[in-house]
Structures are given as C-alpha cells and as structure tokens.
Amino acid sequence: xxxxxxxxxxxxxxxxxxxxxxxxxxxxxxxxxxxxxxxxxxxxxxxxxxxxxxxxxxxxxxxxxxxxxxxxxxxxxxxxxxxxxxxxxxxxxxxxxxxxxxxxxxxxxxxxxxxxxxxxxxxxxxxxxxxxxxxxxxxxxxxxxxxxxxxxxxxxxxxxxxxxxxxxxxxxxxxxxxxxxxxxxxxxxxxxxxxxxxxxxxxxxxxxxxxxxxxxx
Amino acid sequence: xxxxxxxxxxxxxxxxxxxxxxxxxxxxxxxxxxxxxxxxxxxxxxxxxxxxxxxxxxxxxxxxxxxxxxxxxxxxxxxxxxxxxxxxxxxxxxxxxxxxxxxxxxxxxxxxxxxxxxxxxxxxxxxxxxxxxxxxxxxxxxxxxxxxxxxxxxxxxxxxxxxxxxxxxxxxxxxxxxxxxxxxxxxxxxxxxxxxxxxxxxxxxxxxxxxxxxxxx
DNA sequence: GAATGTGAAGGTTTTCACAGCA
DNA sequence: TGCTGTGAAAACCTTCACATTC
Numbered sequence: 168x169x170x171x172x173x174x175x176x177x178x179x180x181x182x183x184x185x186x187x188x189x190x191x192x193x194x195x196x197x198x199x200x201x202x203x204x205x206x207x208x209x210x211x212x213x214x215x216x217x218x219x220x221x222x223x224x225x226x227x228x229x230x231x232x233x234x235x236x237x238x239x240x241x242x243x244x245x246x247x248x249x250x251x252x253x254x255x256x257x258x259x260x261x262x263x264x265x266x267x268x269x270x271x272x273x274x275x276x277x278x279x280x281x282x283x284x285x286x287x288x289x290x291x292x293x294x295x296x297x298x299x300x301x302x303x304x305x306x307x308x309x310x311x312x313x314x315x316x317x318x319x320x321x322x323x324x325x326x327x328x329x330x331x332x333x334x335x336x337x338x339x340x341x342x343x344x345x346x347x348x349x350x351x352x353x354x355x356x357x358x359x360x361x362x363x364x365x366x367x368x369x370x371x372x373x374x375x376x377x378x379x380x381x382x383x384x
Numbered sequence: 385x386x387x388x389x390x391x392x393x394x395x396x397x398x399x400x401x402x403x404x405x406x407x408x409x410x411x412x413x414x415x416x417x418x419x420x421x422x423x424x425x426x427x428x429x430x431x432x433x434x435x436x437x438x439x440x441x442x443x444x445x446x447x448x449x450x451x452x453x454x455x456x457x458x459x460x461x462x463x464x465x466x467x468x469x470x471x472x473x474x475x476x477x478x479x480x481x482x483x484x485x486x487x488x489x490x491x492x493x494x495x496x497x498x499x500x501x502x503x504x505x506x507x508x509x510x511x512x513x514x515x516x517x518x519x520x521x522x523x524x525x526x527x528x529x530x531x532x533x534x535x536x537x538x539x540x541x542x543x544x545x546x547x548x549x550x551x552x553x554x555x556x557x558x559x560x561x562x563x564x565x566x567x568x569x570x571x572x573x574x575x576x577x578x579x580x581x582x583x584x585x586x587x588x589x590x591x592x593x594x595x596x597x598x599x600x601x
Numbered sequence: 602g603a604a605t606g607t608g609a610a611g612g613t614t615t616t617c618a619c620a621g622c623a
Numbered sequence: 624t625g626c627t628g629t630g631a632a633a634a635c636c637t638t639c640a641c642a643t644t645c
Contacts, residue, residue, distance in 0.1 A: 179614065183592050187585045191567070205626065213569065217626090218616055225628055233622045233627045250588050251595030258587075269486035275567045275584040281591075320590055344590040346583075350408070350492050352430065360593040362586045366563075367492040368404045369579045370475075371467050373537055373561040374498075375400050376577040378468030396636070422604060434604090435638050442606055450605045450644040 182223045186246050188213050189220070193243035205236035255280040259318045261333050263288045263303055266348050267324035271299050284316050289329070306333070310340040320344040327351040334361075399440045403463050405430050406437070410460035422453035472497040476535045478550050480505045480520055483565050484541035488516050501533050506546070523550070527557040537561040544568040551578075 192212050196204055206217040206224075213220075224230055224237075227249050231237040247253040258281050260267050270276070271283055286298055289306045296303050304312055313321075321337045323330055323345060330349035337345060338359055347353055347363040355361045409429050413421055423434040423441075430437075441447055441454075444466050448454040464470040475498050477484050487493070488500055503515055506523040513520050521529055530538075538554045540547055540562060547566035554562060555576055564570055564580040572578045 177613095180589070181614075183589055184585060186592075187582070187588045188569075190588075207626080216616065218618095219614095221626090221628060222615075229628060231627050234625045235623070236626065249592065249595075251591035252588055256587075256591060265486035265489045269482035270583070272482045273583065275582075276587065279584045279588065281584065281587050319594065320587065322587075344594050346586050346590060352405075360590050362589060364581070364583065364586055365404075365492075366487070366490065366581060367496045367498070368401060369563050369581055370473075370493065370498050370537065370539075371404045371407075371469055371496065372397070372400055372579060373563060373577050374468035374473060375403075375466065377536065377561050378466075398636075424604080433638065435640095436636095438604090438606065439637075446606060448605050451603045452645070453604065 178226055182226065183250070185213070185215065185219070185223050186250055189223075190243060190246045190250065190252070193239055193246065196239045197243060201239050203232075203236040204239050204242075206231070209237070252280050255282050256320055257282060257284045257316060257318045258320045258322060259283070259285040259287065259309075259313060259316075260322050260324060261287045261306070261309075261337065262323065262325035263290075263293055263298055264324060264326070267322075268298055270322060270324060270348075271301070281320070283322075285312055285318060287312075306336070309336055313337070313340045313342065318342065320346065323347040323349055323353075325349060395443055399443060400467070402430070402432065402436070402440050403467055406440070407460060407463045407467065407469075410456055410463065413456045414460060418456050420449075420453040421456050421459075423448075426454070469497050472499050473537055474499060474501045474533060474535045475537045475539060476500070476502040476504065476526075476530060476533075477539050477541060478504045478523070478526075478554065479540065479542035480507075480510055480515055481541060481543070484539075485515055487539060487541060487565075488518070498537070500539075502529055502535060504529075523553070526553055530554070530557045530559060535559065537563065540564040540566055540570075542566060 189209065192209060193204070206220040210217045210220045230242050230245055244253065260271055260283050263286055267286070271286060276283065283301070285304060286301050287304050287306050287309055288294060293303045294305045319342070321342050323333055325333050327349045330347065330351050331353055334345060334347070334353050334355060338355055343358065344360045345355065347361060350365050350367060353361060353363065406426060409426060410421070423437040427434045427437045444462070447459050447462055461470065477488055477500050480503055484503070488503060493500065500518070502521060503518050504521050504523050504526055505511060510520045511522045536559070538559050540550055542550050544566045547564065547568050548570055551562060551564070551570050551572060555572055560575065561577045562572065564578060567582050567584060570578060570580065
C-alpha cells in the first residue's frame, strides 16, 4: 500500500496559527461594525505583511473582492470552518493539579467552543470532588468514560513522570488529538496529533534574548 | 545614528527552541551517566536529524570531538550559558487568577532558574493575601517594587481587557522581557521582548488537524 | 573507523510585483 | 482607482555530503 501524503496539499503550521490570529482580529472587527477589511489593515493589526495575509487565505479559496477587501463576517465564518471551530469539541482534562484546574476554568477555551466535559485524576483524595461543576473521575474509568461522552480531544496536565502512561491510556481509548502540558517528549502513534506546550521554554527564549551576544568561541 | 542589526548574526527562533530541547535531553543523559553523546543519538532522542543538531550547535562554536561526539556535561553547561539559564532570573507575576496562581507553583520555572519573587493584583480582596509564601502586592506599587527587587522578567496573567494597561506599567518600570498569557495582541516598544502564549490556539491547531481536508472552493 | 563542522544543495516560507477585476 | 490573487523572486531553514579531525 503506497503512502499518499500528496493530494492533500500541505499547509504550514505558521499559516494555521495566523488563521487563528485572523479569526480573533475579525471577531473584534465584527464588534466594531466593520463590513469589509483589506489585507493591508488586517496585516497592520496583526503585525504582518498584506501579502502574507492574502497568501495565507489563498490556500483555502478566494474570499475577497478586488478593490474592496474581505467581508468581515463571512471571512470569519470561513476561517472558523477551516479551523474546525464552527462547532464545539468535547474535551477531557487529565490531571487536576495547579495547571489542570486553572485550565478547567480558562474562559478562552469555552469561548472558542472547547468544552471540558470530564476531568480525571489518580489521586484518591481528589476523585469524587467537585471542580467547577465537574466531578473528578478515576483514571481507571477513563476508557469507558471517554467513549460514553464522545470525547475527541484530551489535555494532559499531570506530572512529567506519569504523562507517558496517561497518554498511552488515552491513545488506547481511541483519542486522536492531545494537548500536553507536561514538560516531556511524549511518544504517540503516527495517526495521533500531539502538541506540547512548554511554558518554561518560552521564558528560556526571553532569557536568551536578554542575554544578548553570542559570538562563537 | 545608523541602525546596526548586523554584526550580531541572527539565530532563528527554531534553533533557540531546539537548544532548550537539547538542554533537557542532556540533563537526562547526565543523570544516566553518559559522558559523551553523538549528534545521531541526540537527534534520535529529540526526533530530529543529526545534521540539524550539528548545525544548531555550530552557530555558537564547536563543542564536539570528531570521532567521539559531544561531552554531555560540558555541552549542557555551554547551552545553559547560551540560553542565559546558567544563572537565576527574578520574575514577577502580574495577576493571581486561575492561570497566575497555577504558574506561581509551577515547578519547571523554579527548576530552570526562574524565581518568582513578587506577585501583583489589582483586586483589593487579594492584595495582602498569601500565595505560596508570597504576599500579593498592589499594582500601584509595581514600579517601585520591581526596581527594589531587581525584577528582570514579568509574566502577565490578567484578563485580556486590562493586559495592555498592565504591560504599559511594566514597560514604564523598565522591564525588557514579558511573557503574556492574556489572549490579546499587546503593543510594546521595539526594545522590549514579548512572547505571547495562547493556549486556545494550540487546541485550534488540533481542531484543524482533526477536521481534515481543505480543498479550495 | 567514527563522528564533527560546514559549504553547497534542496526545500519551504515569505515577500515582491503586477495582471486582473470590482 | 483600489485591492485581490498569484506566479516568480528572495529569504530563510534544513538536509546532504564530504573533508577533517580524533
């Protein structure tokens, strides 16, 4: 069976992230009652070039009108459909420590249609307790509960040491998309999408920037 | 006065992020008592190519021995110096909501030398309260306290609506590095380093990936 | 023999520049 | 006239391949 990576033309990660930015900018423009927006103005607001904006959008179709610009509401809807956020997603949180419980109350998730429906932990003292209206479930019931609740995405917020074990369980339960906050490289099969967010790394980037010069030798 | 962007050769953001990864891999290798490591093995562990590893390192000097590889502990120290994490940094947290207080207890920050020394909020009910051994200070005293405590980096974890105001205060107090968790585009002067972490965007990337096909039209 | 360090090649992303349309 | 959509050029990043060194 030959590999087919072709035919589905590859869109770069940067383009997708910029679409998220455009979406946010368009939401604001909509509230400000703009009917249309030029690539120039959209670029200015997101600190990009107009050509970048037009090129990004052109990968998905031609949404604008020459001489006029893009229709704000329609473009917003189109981008929502491209990103898959024109619907809501059932999400489960694994781990109710600091980060996990903070994220359960993170407004931006709900706002963008990511609904946290289940939370898990392996700490007996936490299981059964109430977190923002959700009861903490036992990891042992994960496979069943994920299926029963049609969970499609999982957020991992457990200590690094147990993260791989949790991911294995999640993958075994058929989940194909994982957002990981544990500071460790997780292994998942090829057909599972995994993103790892490492907040310390962002501080390291700042630390590098502040530290300045790096002449070899 | 002419602009001098040259002479300091530009290192790409990806290279810096990979250095953070190498640093973590080397910490593990050190614990496993490896004395040397080849670019091939380091690459395997970080899912990169050996050439990528060698090229990244070559921007900063030549740290390896032909035929042998890189000395684990020394390379780790060298990378620490490059990233500026061979020292500790005084950090202030602005905002003690969900995210803010979770990050104050985030072990990975301490471990990497980012010491949160001050926390601020503008909520009178929070000011004066104790969070993990730190007293919440009033935003009004920020400029003075940041200076008195030699704070060099600031983490913004306030609602989007007040984030720009907070950043303006922080910048006015002379801070040159900011990590922002508010889901908004902040404006800072050119000489201030700003990184924005948007966790909903990472879920949007997963949502895009799960949603599959995107043929134009 | 083994593995680095690095120019050159190859690939990807961004920017340019302009034809084409409202 | 104003602004999109897009090939082509430029810039940037990754991989190759090999001379070099231990």
